[in-house]
Amino acid sequence: MASSSTPTAKPGYMLSRGFTANTRIALQHYLWKDGLNYLLHPSIPTTSKDLKIAEIGVGTGIWLIELARTLPPTVQLDGLDISFGQCPPKEWLPQNIAWVTHDAFSEPPEELLEKYDVIHVQLFITLIRDGNPVPMLKNLIKMLKPGGYISWGEWDVATWEVIRIPSAPSQTNEELNELREYTSTLGKTRPGPSFISSGWITRLHQTFAENGLSNVIVDRHKFSTEIATLLLDTWMVASQEISANILDGLGGGQGDVARALVEEVGKNRGNTAFNLERVITIGQKPLK
Ligand SMILES: C[S@@+](CC[C@H](N)C(=O)[O-])C[C@H]1O[C@@H](n2cnc3c(N)ncnc32)[C@H](O)[C@@H]1O
Incomplete structure (x- = not known):
């Protein structure tokens, strides 16, 4: 059995797939769009009626559902994922949305x-392990037509800042930072901050260029402070999911420590939150 002294086993999917998790990722989607006002970055051409667009890791499918409303029904919209259990029934979706079972870390089939x-990729921060997006990026580039575009959005945790109203108790920022460190190092069993790390996100534009993508664009936006409390809520739910799915299994009581931290952070939900930048990195595969 894994324990805090044997932290070598690779954890699987760290988040949950029940209704609370569905609610969390749906809310994350709406918060992500707030103040951004686009689903696909406006530099990506979408006028062709024959476009084929893929989303990698669909969550609830909400991004593709919304995108379908903005494009002609002749456009093919494929969701690539290892599970579609969080999505609505196929019968209730537009006919041009298809689910394709595929592991983004595997070599793409013919x-x-x-x-x-x-x-399009969004919020793979808990899935890119050891700070290295290159194996997955190479697989995605193979699936792009020459001249095609990849858009990858992430929270850039390197821009994380705790925000507090002046009357907040002085310890609240430490609790929030401690919870962030605790979950991102899996209860301090992985060297932080390299496990769920942010360095690769900050450098993603360089990684795009190093892997042959051209016309690389980076678009960065902080969240509005008006919605920072809701962002905190989604993050506390994700921390609870990681506590149950991963930290409890480590066997050293780490899940309980994380849940206690979530409770402490929750007590100050009315006066303390965090903000960070969404970073959207876009690149184009050169024409042959
Ligand atoms: C990483 S999040 C992304 C969710 C969505 N893009 C969003 O912004 O809310 C969760 C999704 O990634 C999927 N996923 C997890 N591992 C995957 C893998 N190896 N390949 C493809 N999708 C994966 C999960 O099944 C889930 O649907």
Whole structure:
């Protein structure tokens, strides 16, 4: 059995797939769009009626559902994921949305090679392990048509800042930072901040260029402070999910420590939160 002294086992999917998790990722989607006002970055051309667009890791499917409303029904919208259990029934979706079972960390099969004009990825921060997005990026580039675009959005945790109203008790920022460190190092069993790390996100534009993508654009936006409390809520729910799914299994009481920290942070929900930048990195696969 794994314990805090044997932290070598690779954890699987760290988040949950129940209704609380569905609510969390749906809210994350709406908060992500707040003040951004686009689903796909406006530099990505979407006028062709024959576009093939893929989203990698669909969550509830809400991004593709919304995108379908903005594009002609002739556009093909594929969601690539290892599970579609968080999505609505197929019968209730537009006909041009399809689910394709595919692990983004695996070599793409023949039928997915050079298939897509646009590939969209968002919030893979808990899935990119050891700070290295390159293996997955290489797989995605193989699925892009020459001239196609990849758009990858993440929270840039390097820009994290605790925000507090003046009357907040003085310890609240420490509790929030401690919870962040505790979950991102899996109860301090992984060297922080390299496990759920942020360095790769800050450098993603360089990684795009190093892997042959051109016309690289970076778009960064902080959240509005008006919605920072809701962002905190989503993050506390995610911390509870990681506590139950991963930290409890480590066997050293780490799940309880994290839940106690979530409770402390929750007590100050009315006066303390955090903010950070959403960073959207866009690149184009060169024409042959
Ligand atoms: C990483 S989040 C992204 C959710 C969505 N993009 C969003 O912004 O809310 C969760 C999704 O990634 C999917 N996922 C997890 N591991 C994956 C993998 N190896 N390949 C493809 N998708 C994966 C999960 O099944 C889940 O649907």
